[in-house]
Amino acid sequence: MAQIKPRTLSGFMELLPHRQAQFDRMVEILRRTYSLYGFTGLDTPLIEASEVLLAKGGGETEKQIYRFTKGDTDLSLRFDLTVPLAKYVALHAGELSFPFRRFQIGKVYRGERAQRGRFREFYQADIDVIGDGKLDIVNEAEIPAIIYKAFTTLGLRRFQIRVNNRKVLNGLFALLGLEAHAGDVMRTIDKLEKIGPDKVLGILTEDFGVAPDTGRQLLDLLGTENPMEALAAYKGKHELLDQGISELETVVGYLSAFGVPADHFKVDLTIARGLDYYTGTVYETAMLDHPEIGSICSGGRYDNLAEYYTNKQLPGVGISIGLTRLFYVLEEQKYLNEDLLTAPADALILPMTEDLSPAVSLATVLREAGIRTQLYTENKKFKQKIGYADKLGIPYVIFLGEDEIAQGKAAVKDMTTGEQLTQTTAEAIVRIRDGLAARSTGTPIQDRG
Amino acid sequence: MAQIKPRTLSGFMELLPHRQAQFDRMVEILRRTYSLYGFTGLDTPLIEASEVLLAKGGGETEKQIYRFTKGDTDLSLRFDLTVPLAKYVALHAGELSFPFRRFQIGKVYRGERAQRGRFREFYQADIDVIGDGKLDIVNEAEIPAIIYKAFTTLGLRRFQIRVNNRKVLNGLFALLGLEAHAGDVMRTIDKLEKIGPDKVLGILTEDFGVAPDTGRQLLDLLGTENPMEALAAYKGKHELLDQGISELETVVGYLSAFGVPADHFKVDLTIARGLDYYTGTVYETAMLDHPEIGSICSGGRYDNLAEYYTNKQLPGVGISIGLTRLFYVLEEQKYLNEDLLTAPADALILPMTEDLSPAVSLATVLREAGIRTQLYTENKKFKQKIGYADKLGIPYVIFLGEDEIAQGKAAVKDMTTGEQLTQTTAEAIVRIRDGLAARSTGTPIQDRG
Known part of the structure; x- marks a missing residue:
């Protein structure tokens, strides 16, 4: 019989049974943790109509999307769990109760350039809280507290949740006269950890015409060791900035109340997040012994989850763990506990x-x-x-x-x-x-x- | 802002939170039951290289496959969990222990014509036991016993697992001189429940030149109320038939030993299963009060799981629950227990x-x-x-x-x-x-x- 060489596509994680058992145990802990905080589990289709999934259009992700036709239908595989959530909430709003707290742990697809540790099919483990019209800021502190609980239950210790607020950044940009380039500046700031302050300054001054002094002032402020103290000097100068500082203070205060120890979170004014739709608190999470990995869990507050589908204002806050990549790193860095049973039978x-x-x-x-x-x-x-x-x-x-x-x-x-x-x-x-x-x-x- | 009407594709099940909780509880019970019997959980990619997934080629399924290119790569979404299992076992054989017992509960894709209760994205919940070269027949009785346990744990009572053996059918075909058309006759027999004996006889005689008397004799035998008794009269006439009868007797004997009550299984010689690769015991499962639904759990014994990928002989036995369709039917027929908690919080x-x-x-x-x-x-x-x-x-x-x-x-x-x-x-x-x-x-x- 003519045979085909069996293979698994590059960029697709396929685990041997004992590794799968380890992965599944982590998923189970996330599921249980999310459930303990009153989140309901969802499972939306992996395929959506392209016009629905790509309603927002454009962006870097579009090139990476698995898009194809079947019959006359233009279809796409989901590339995150947020857009399907937006569709779900817009579609079923009348049958949901708000705040709507959902978790979803599922595969998403991005046709990234294949390289070690980059996956084209990977799990995201998301939680979001969606309000109807309004959503209390307490949620912005509870979300990272849940992540703290989830990671510590998994056994991770040396991690830090980094918190910032988009209103603080946008307020500062406005105050420094950078309003016209706010989006560009935000995306440039987001690269700080990757390319360093000198290159960021170069881009700001050369590409966006920011005065060198202003750029330096901004970068000094963002990089300060005591951001809350440094921000205090800016109070009363700009409304949005004041609001951002106040929100940041509130979130930091509640984070302690929610039991997150001081050494597991930090205000970091350089956290910007690339995505446009964040409007308030933003999060990243670093593995302290492996900063090279980047953020293992990110998210933030947004004012309009589903503006592409509905006039209903649906503010929310959410966070996402890139589970496949995290598992890959944990395995590679020998973090997986090999003493736990992975046998198929006792x-x-x-x-x-x-x-x-x-x-x-x-x-x-x-x-x-x-x-x-x-x-x-x-x-x-x-x-x-x-x-x-x-x-x-x-x-x-x-x-x-x-x-x-x-x-x-x-x-x-x-x-x-x-x-x-x-x-x-x-x-x-x-x-x-x-x-x-x-x-x-x-x-x-x-x-x- | 220009808005797109949010919608979920037809043929894709998307559940409201309380229904999702019910679905997830069923999945959890299946997972736990399969685990209790020493099966290891796998999670293979949803996308495979088309040449790998379609190595077997042809067949009715091929038209239904979601196939597309990304860059230069010809890709397909899996249409069942068996082909990915075959690939997995062929690819990783050196690192697995045999008998290899795995379960997988995952989504598969078939672009069927959209109609009520038919799904294009649906869950299958599979168990398979794969041997290296040989596999004891006891497994052919244990597999339906596990399904009995799974369904009763879910709360289903009025179901019956129907058992047959391909060797019995092929032996009978040979004995009746129908060897040349064995495949066609098998597929026609498989339609018995759907189209009835008269139409089947018509097809056999008109399309495949079966003599009317022979056709009638075959259909009478297959339709008998006491198949083991009727088969006894055929013993000693054909080697393959004898082997099939002996296997059927063994499986029936063990089924009782494994605790399946007599009213929950039955030998039914009309069970043929469409797929070519079954070689011994075959199963279907009927909901006794809803015969119109067809089989809710089917499978059988095969001699060569992965012949398209490897020379290694990998016999196995497996069974699959079409979970999405089952859930749809259970909801529609009001079988879901609405008293169990489905709230996101206690x-x-x-x-x-x-x-x-x-x-x-x-x-x-x-x-x-x-x-x-x-x-x-x-x-x-x-x-x-x-x-x-x-x-x-x-x-x-x-x-x-x-x-x-x-x-x-x-x-x-x-x-x-x-x-x-x-x-x-x-x-x-x-x-x-x-x-x-x-x-x-x-x-x-x-x-x-």
Whole structure:
């Protein structure tokens, strides 16, 4: 038969089973954390009509979009979870209750240039709170607090959530007479961490005609170690700036109230975020020991989620974890906790008799006790059967022969210690459960920093 | 601003939050059930290279495939989870342990003609066991036993798993001299339930030159009430048929051993399955009160999972639930249990003071106790706040005013009974947990049949 060489597309993450188990455990923790804060899970289509998905039009993303026709229909794969959310809320507004708190963990598609650690299919894990007309600023502090909780539950320690406010930046731009170029200046500022202040200054002065002194003043202010103190000197000079400073103060105050320790967040006036639609608080999150990775979780406040679909004003605040990339980095940097179980089963039963009924009964009882159990019925040598459990990392192997069946017991081997005991089912359940509990105390991420 | 009318593509299921919660609960049960039987969860890309995905080529599915180019690459969206599994196993065989037991619950794409209850994007929930060279027949009984367990855990009662064996059919065809048309006859037989025996006989005799007597004999045998008894008369006449009968007997025997009650499975010789690659046991599953729906879970045994990719012989057995369609039918036929909680939160805290700290602290403690808690901080009238909880079906509302805070208590209202008690946090946790437990005893499906 003519064969095709099997392959997975470049830029598409496909994990081996033990890695997949680690990934899934992280997703499960995010899901549970988001749920604990009262977010409802959504699952929107991966394909949307192009005219709907690209209603906003233009932008850098458009080139990256997977767009195609099927029959007469112009279709696109979603490139983020925000536009589908906007569509969903605009479409179903009458049936939703506001504030609408939703999480979505799903794949998105961007045809980026293939390179190590860049993915064309990747998971985003988003939370957003959408208001109807208004949305209290408390939400702008709760969102990063949820991310703090999510990351620490995953086991990440050395991270910092960086907070800024677009009104502060736009206020400063106005005050310095840069209003006409606000968008360009914002996008240039956004590159500060990547290209450094000298190059940013160069772009500001050469491309946008900013006076060198003004540019330097701006960059000094943005780069200051004590931004709240530095901003205090600017109070009362511009309305939008005042509003921004006040919002920033409020968010910082609530962040503490929400239990985010001082060393896990910081006001950073250089955080701009490229996207136009942010209007207030903006966030980025850095891994302190790996600044080269860039932000692992970003977002912000916006005033109009769905202006391309509806006249309804839908302000919101949201944040997104780039999960596939984060997982890739965690694996590469050896942050994944390899001690947690990733085997497909907790117990492997090896029936030693022709009649499988006792083995099936035992498997049923174990499963009812929540122990993931596999019956091994292949006709293989004993050594191969044990090797199977060993290679998969299945922690318990249970031998069931005539003798054990006659005694109403089973021979249960702890594959880690090698200890083999002949036990009743009840005894085996207790032992296996205790063993599993001891092996699942750790977090998926081990941050030794 | 120019607006685009928001819409979701026809044939794409997009659920409102309470329906999504019901769907997700079903997925969670399937995931847990599959895991309890020692299956590892996989998540392969939705996009594959067309030459890989369509290696097998031809077939009715090809027209339905979402195929497009990006740059120079010819891409296709997966139309099932079996071909990606074949690719995965062929590609990673050296790193997997066999038998390889995997489940995958994911979206697949078929551009079918749009009609009610037909979906272009839909979930399949698959389990497969893949052997390396050989695979014991016990697996062919365990697979439907897992499906029995999964459906009953979901709450479905009036269903029946129908079992046949391709070797029985092919043996019979050979014995009746229909070998040359075996494939055509098989596909015609597969339409029996849809078009009835008369039309099938017509096709067999007119299109494939089957003698009317032979055709009638075949249809009588296939349609018999006591297939095992009827088959007994054919024993010893043809090797393949004998092998098929023996396998069928073995599978039926083990099905009972695996705990599937006699009224939940049946040998049905008319089950053929359209796909060519099945070679032994085949399954379909009928909802007894809704035969018009067709099979809700189908699969079978195959000898060569990945012959298009590798010379390695990889026999397997698998089964697939068409989850989106099943959910659609369950909703339409009012099988969904509307008593289970679908609210995004278990408790809504309404802070009555300017200082949110006591409310935040309370929320933190409740969340640590596993209670999904939302802080409501919007500036709305009291009635609107209560209305919010009411509309979402949030079961407990907690008022936290100066008085309660001074007492170290909170006013906790059970929204179902209306009972409001001023309680300590510990008391509230016990009460809420008990209330939630009482409301989550049911299954997602209520099968009154």
